[in-house]
Amino acid sequence: MFNKIMVPVDLAHIEVIEPSLKVSADMARHYQAEVCYVGVTATTPGSVARTPEEYAQKLEAFAQQRGQVHGQPVSSKMICRVDPVADLVDTLVKAIDEVEADLVVMPTHAHRHLDIVMPANGSQVASRTSASVFLVRPDANE
Amino acid sequence: MAKSTNDDKPQEPQQGSEGIPAPEGPANLIDTDYVIGQDNIKASPLGVDVDLHSTVFMVSSVVILLFVILTLAMQAQMEPIFDAMFSFLTTKLTWVFLLGANVFVILALVLIFTPMGKVRIGGAHATPDFSYAGWFAMLFAAGMGIGLMFYGVSEPLGHYGTALGGVSLGEDGLRTDWSPLGGAGGDQAGAVALSMAATIFHWGLHPWGAYAIVGLSLAIFAYNKGLPLTMRSIFYPVLGERIWGWPGHLIDILAVFATLFGLATSLGLGATQASAGLNYLFGIPDSNVTLVLLILGITVVALGSIMLGVDKGVQRLSQLNMGLALLLLLFVIAVGPTLMIATGVFENLLGYVKNLPALSMPFGREDANFSQGWTAFYWAWWIAWSPFVGMFIARVSRGRTVREFLIAVLVVPTLASVVWMTAFGTTAIDQVINQGITEVQDAALELQLFTMLEHLPLTTITSFVGIVLVIVFFITSSDSGSLVIDSITAGGKVDAPKPQRVFWALIEGAIAIALLLGGGLGALQTAALTTGLPFTLVLLVGCYAIVKGLMSEPKAK
Numbered sequence: 142m143f144n145k146i147m148v149p150v151d152l153a154h155i156e157v158i159e160p161s162l163k164v165s166a167d168m169a170r171h172y173q174a175e176v177c178y179v180g181v182t183a184t185t186p187g188s189v190a191r192t193p194e195e196y197a198q199k200l201e202a203f204a205q206q207r208g209q210v211h212g213q214p215v216s217s218k219m220i221c222r223v224d225p226v227a228d229l230v231d232t233l234v235k236a237i238d239e240v241e242a243d244l245v246v247m248p249t250h251a252h253r254h255l256d257i258v259m260p261a262n263g264s265q266v267a268s269r270t271s272a273s274v275f276l277v278r279p280d281a282n283e
Numbered sequence: 284m285a286k287s288t289n290d291d292k293p294q295e296p297q298q299g300s301e302g303i304p305a306p307e308g309p310a311n312l313i314d315t316d317y318v319i320g321q322d323n324i325k326a327s328p329l330g331v332d333v334d335l336h337s338t339v340f341m342v343s344s345v346v347i348l349l350f351v352i353l354t355l356a357m358q359a360q361m362e363p364i365f366d367a368m369f370s371f372l373t374t375k376l377t378w379v380f381l382l383g384a385n386v387f388v389i390l391a392l393v394l395i396f397t398p399m400g401k402v403r404i405g406g407a408h409a410t411p412d413f414s415y416a417g418w419f420a421m422l423f424a425a426g427m428g429i430g431l432m433f434y435g436v437s438e439p440l441g442h443y444g445t446a447l448g449g450v451s452l453g454e455d456g457l458r459t460d461w462s463p464l465g466g467a468g469g470d471q472a473g474a475v476a477l478s479m480a481a482t483i484f485h486w487g488l489h490p491w492g493a494y495a496i497v498g499l500s501l502a503i504f505a506y507n508k509g510l511p512l513t514m515r516s517i518f519y520p521v522l523g524e525r526i527w528g529w530p531g532h533l534i535d536i537l538a539v540f541a542t543l544f545g546l547a548t549s550l551g552l553g554a555t556q557a558s559a560g561l562n563y564l565f566g567i568p569d570s571n572v573t574l575v576l577l578i579l580g581i582t583v584v585a586l587g588s589i590m591l592g593v594d595k596g597v598q599r600l601s602q603l604n605m606g607l608a609l610l611l612l613l614f615v616i617a618v619g620p621t622l623m624i625a626t627g628v629f630e631n632l633l634g635y636v637k638n639l640p641a642l643s644m645p646f647g648r649e650d651a652n653f654s655q656g657w658t659a660f661y662w663a664w665w666i667a668w669s670p671f672v673g674m675f676i677a678r679v680s681r682g683r684t685v686r687e688f689l690i691a692v693l694v695v696p697t698l699a700s701v702v703w704m705t706a707f708g709t710t711a712i713d714q715v716i717n718q719g720i721t722e723v724q725d726a727a728l729e730l731q732l733f734t735m736l737e738h739l740p741l742t743t744i745t746s747f748v749g750i751v752l753v754i755v756f757f758i759t760s761s762d763s764g765s766l767v768i769d770s771i772t773a774g775g776k777v778d779a780p781k782p783q784r785v786f787w788a789l790i791e792g793a794i795a796i797a798l799l800l801g802g803g804l805g806a807l808q809t810a811a812l813t814t815g816l817p818f819t820l821v822l823l824v825g826c827y828a829i830v831k832g833l834m835s836e837p838k839a840k
Contacts, residue, residue: 153320183777184405184412184506184681188320191312191509192406223412223679224766225778227592 143172143273147242149179149233152189152199161248161277166211168246168275175214177240178204181225181232193221216240230265237270249276311835313508313519317527323774331782336774338532343539343772350544350810351794354803362806369809372816373659374651380662381645381654383819388492388643390826391499391693399833400686405506407837411682415691416605417598418679423696424601424759425675426494427486429553431608431703432753437731438485439708440715440724442478445653447471461652464641475712479627480634482708484642485657486700487635488693490665493822495692497673498680500825502688503832506681511775514538514670514821520831521824534821535771538670541814542771543787545667546764547794548808550757554578554795555804556729557753563730564746575796581754582792585761589784593679597762604755611748612706618739619710620717627705635701663815670818674770675763678777685833711735761791 148165150158169176180200182193190196197219208215218240222228237245249263267274324337354361373380394400403409411418445461449468453459460466463481467473500517510516515531522530554577562569588596616624648654680688714720714735726734736745765788766777772787773779798804 185512185678185775185777186319186505186509187776187778188318188323191319222594223681223777224592224594226781227590227596228594231595 143168143174143244145240145242146172146174146176146244146246147179147237147240147272148176149181149236149245149247150200150203152180152196152203153187157279158248160279161246162207164275164277165246166207166213168244169211169213173213174244175216176204176207176211177216177218177242178207179218179220179233179236179240181220181222181229183225184221184223193219196221229262230269233262233266234269237266237272242272244273244275245270246275246277248279250279311507311837313504313510315510315524317524319511320774320776322527323776332780333783334776334779335772335783336535339535339539339774340772342532343536343543346536346540347543347790347794350540350807351797354807354810355797355801358801358803358806362803362809365806365809365813368813369663372663372813373655376816377648377655377659378645379819380659380666380815381643383666383823384489384492384662385643385645386826387496387822388488388693390829391492391495391689392488394499394829394833395686395689395693399830399836400689401684402503402507402833402836403682403684404502404688405681409506409682413598413679417602418683419691419695420601420605421598421679421759421763422676422692423699424604424756425763426672426696427490427700429549429753429756429760431486431700432732432749432756433556433729434482434486435703435707435732436711436723436735437728438482439478439704440711440731442481443474443712443715444724446474446477446481458649458651461656462650463653463657464638464650466650471716475716476630476634477638478712479631479705479708480638481642481653481657482704483631483635483697483701484639485661486704487697488639489643489662491693491696493662493665493669494672494676495689496822496825496829497669498676498692499685499688500829500832501674501677502680503685503829503836505677505775507836508832512674512678512777513771513775514674516775517821517825517828520828537814537817538674539768539771541667541811541818542671542764542768543791543794544807544811545671546761547791548798548804548811550578550581550761550791551795551799551804552808553753553757554581554799557750557757559727559729560733560746560750560753563733564743564750571800574799577754578792578795578799581757581761582788585758585765586785586788588758588762589765589788590781593766597759597766600755600762601759604752604759607748607752607755611745611752612703614741614745615706615710615739618741619706620713623713624706624709627709628702631705632698632701660812663812665815666818666822667812667815669822671764671767674767678766678770707732707735710739714738761788765791 146165146169165176178200182196190199200217200219204215204217220232220236222232247263249261263276322336323334325334442463446463446467448460449466450458451460463477467477501512504510504516504519505512510519513535515526515534518526554574557577558569558573561567567573588600676692711723715724720738723731723734732749733746736742736749765784768787769784770777798807
């Protein structure tokens with residue numbers, strides 16, 4: 142049903158994305174799908190990496206490590222933006238087409254009042270792509 | 284298990300510091316154990332995520348709050364203190380500002396022609412994040428914008444008047460006149476030339492030299508050396524790892540202070556001026572309600588812009604701004620004394636170059652009123668703004684070579700200032716000299732642009748464009764300023780949660796409104812300008828850092 146699953150990851154907050162990683166691994170095995178881990182980073186030095194290249198290396202290493210866990214083919218894609226926070230949704234929507242993913246599994250926070258003025262990224266991505274989107278709440282494990 | 288990667292750029296074999304791959308292409312990373320964001324606190328008060336540098340955020344918030352409360356509560360006592368501090372700086376330490384600014388300009392000009400100009404920001408193979416048009420629009424809108432609207436007419440006219448008046452001596456033998464250099468008593472053509480040269484001097488190489496130094500040093504130390512994008516990184520060649528401690532905190536806090544108060548007070552004063560313009564043009568009452576509404580409006584649009592981000596918010600607004608400014612400029616050139624402006628551009632450029640050594644001389648000045656009251660005041664102003672403008676310029680300049688950067692930040696804006704000042708100044712002076720219109724000269728400073736436009740065709744449209752430009756120029760300073768403050772208080776992170784940047788934009792508007800209603804806008808602006816002195820020293824260190832940083836970079840082919 143699904144051939145390629147895109148999983149946006151934030152290497153600075155692995156603990157937050159843990160549930161979505163688990164879901165994507167299960168689905169990858171179930172559908173025999175490839176998993177593409179996408180990381181959006183700033184052009185400036187940040188907490189995960191001091192250069193875009195370093196980020197790309199860490200992301201690829203992370204993808205390989207995940208591949209060991211679920212045994213499905215993996216790939217990684219780093220996207221560098223001047224203002225990653227503001228451009229996140231646009232960047233992800235574009236990346237879905239570029240990596241030709243048919244399913245997106247991404248973490249999202251629980252619904253809160255602030256969503257009215259600042260909608261969650263996950264719901265924005267879902268409303269702007271033709272791919273299927275699976276939003277995983279952070280407490281999905283419990 | 285198949286392995287595939289979508290990474291379209293193959294890894295460079297070169298290694299920067301140990302274990303960390305170089306930026307795109309060869310560059311020389313600084314080896315440090317500091318992890319960006321290690322001193323940050325992450326929390327979710329009231330369901331709002333924050334990620335802040337604990338010390339810088341806390342101390343600067345407390346200092347800012349304290350200053351606002353003190354100024355509001357004891358306005359009568361605080362204002363003279365700030366005024367005395369600032370007048371001490373501009374009268375006794377004029378030479379520091381003038382000498383410092385000369386160093387910045389000379390270094391920036393020299394670097395264009397040295398092999399170091401070939402170094403590329405972000406590594407030898409980095410590609411620019413923005414097109415030339417978008418990049419330049421952002422540089423210009425953040426850098427001076429608003430000032431051009433107010434001083435384009437009033438400064439040439441002001442200098443023309445004083446220069447024509449010539450030198451006058453007081454009883455103590457000191458000069459009481461405000462004319463630049465030796466003035467041009469009674470010589471009309473000489474006074475025009477001198478006034479234009481003096482104006483261009485204040486809006487030319489020197490302000491942009493200060494911006495270029497901050498911008499270039501930060502860009503090199505962030506993109507090529509891998510240090511966080513905050514002011515403290517400039518000091519790495521001098522202080523080494525100590526920049527992560529209090530010396531670094533202090534520099535960053537000072538930068539937050541200068542930027543926030545600089546922005547908030549200009550927002551307040553700018554609203555006063557925009558409101559005066561609206562009142563003059565459309566008879567809208569010049570009341571507190573109008574002022575507060577203007578500040579709220581500007582803040583709301585700035586908020587929208589920072590929510591959309593640098594690319595879709597700040598860049599687009601800056602381009603809109605440039606487009607409108609260009610239209611107004613072309614209009615003034617077309618309907619004003621076109622021939623005079625056309626020849627004036629070259630004459631003024633020559634006059635600027637000719638008078639530059641005398642105007643920028645830090646010692647032995649006889650025109651104390653001009654060099655202290657105008658030049659030193661401007662230099663303190665530009666330098667106090669430089670952390671904000673420089674940091675923003677650095678952020679959007681990745682992928683440019685040092686030479687490209689310096690030409691775009693130093694030479695092109697200077698030429699643009701020459702054209703702008705010539706068009707507006709010549710038109711205004713022409714009205715005074717050749718058409719015998721004195722209203723422009725007599726009008727209040729903030730209304731001189733509108734009074735000049737009144738004597739040209741299509742007044743209603745052009746004046747409206749003028750007001751819109753004034754407001755949009757504020758927005759483009761306000762949004763980029765909030766982004767800069769947010770990144771400094773987040774320890775150099777540009778990907779901190781969005782609500783933080785919203786917080787700073789709101790604080791800026793709130794301070795502007797509080798001081799507008801409670802009084803003390805001018806006083807606090809003076810306080811912000813006094814940071815020009817410490818930042819002159821910071822920038823001098825920046826000069827050293829640039830040279831040191833560039834020397835250790837591999838040259839681009």
